[in-house]
Amino acid sequence: MNKMENKLKIGIDLDDVVFEFVNPLLEGYKEKYGKDISFEEVFSYNFPTIFNISLKEVIDLIEDVFKKEKVENMSFCEFSKESILDLSKNHKIYFITSRIFREGTLESLEKFFFETNFELVFSSNPYAKTNGKTKGEICNELGIDFMIEDSKEHAEECVGKNIKVFLLDKPWNKNTESHENMIRVKNWREIMEKIR
Numbered sequence: 001m002n003k004m005e006n007k008l009k010i011g012i013d014l015d016d017v018v019f020e021f022v023n024p025l026l027e028g029y030k031e032k033y034g035k036d037i038s039f040e041e042v043f044s045y046n047f048p049t050i051f052n053i054s055l056k057e058v059i060d061l062i063e064d065v066f067k068k069e070k071v072e073n074m075s076f077c078e079f080s081k082e083s084i085l086d087l088s089k090n091h092k093i094y095f096i097t098s099r100i101f102r103e104g105t106l107e108s109l110e111k112f113f114f115e116t117n118f119e120l121v122f123s124s125n126p127y128a129k130t131n132g133k134t135k136g137e138i139c140n141e142l143g144i145d146f147m148i149e150d151s152k153e154h155a156e157e158c159v160g161k162n163i164k165v166f167l168l169d170k171p172w173n174k175n176t177e178s179h180e181n182m183i184r185v186k187n188w189r190e191i192m193e194k195i196r
Helices: 022-033 047-051 055-065 080-087 105-112 135-142 152-160 188-195
Strands: 009-012 092-097 118-122 146-149 164-168 182-185
Touching: 009 135, 022 047, 022 055, 047 055, 080 188, 092 135, 105 118, 135 146, 135 152, 146 152, 152 164, 164 188, 182 188
Parallel strands: 009 092, 009 146, 092 118, 146 164, 164 182
Antiparallel strands: none
């Protein structure tokens, strides 16, 4: 087999997989509402429930916290950047995200992964009730070999469509049902060990 036949198509979520999302959001929430919520208390991505505010207020908060210039300079999750750069040497990378803030997303990926041949695809967002294809539908259409994800809902939907998922361990996915196509991992180093 030549190298191209061994090339995998890897789907990678962005928020709290590649870039820190919840921690900056919690800081913005504390700044705006004066209430402190710890990372461990975020048991779901259903932020209206977590913050006890309306969906519109959550969307406004996200837009405030993740303005374009901030999106282009978001902090990386531990080991994500170097792992993705390493994977991109032999595999095709698809960033598949349900972000509601799109402005600055492509620019940030081009800034940090300019040497990488990647595609960016936006999916529907079940929390913000945006329309579009689900991550599972996108993965099937693109022929994704596996998805790297942190969302319970997206992971369960992907494995339900026979997509293998590496699920990064987070407080909001603790009650995810186990599945033969789902591998729970603590961090990117574990993902890299299992791929090699």
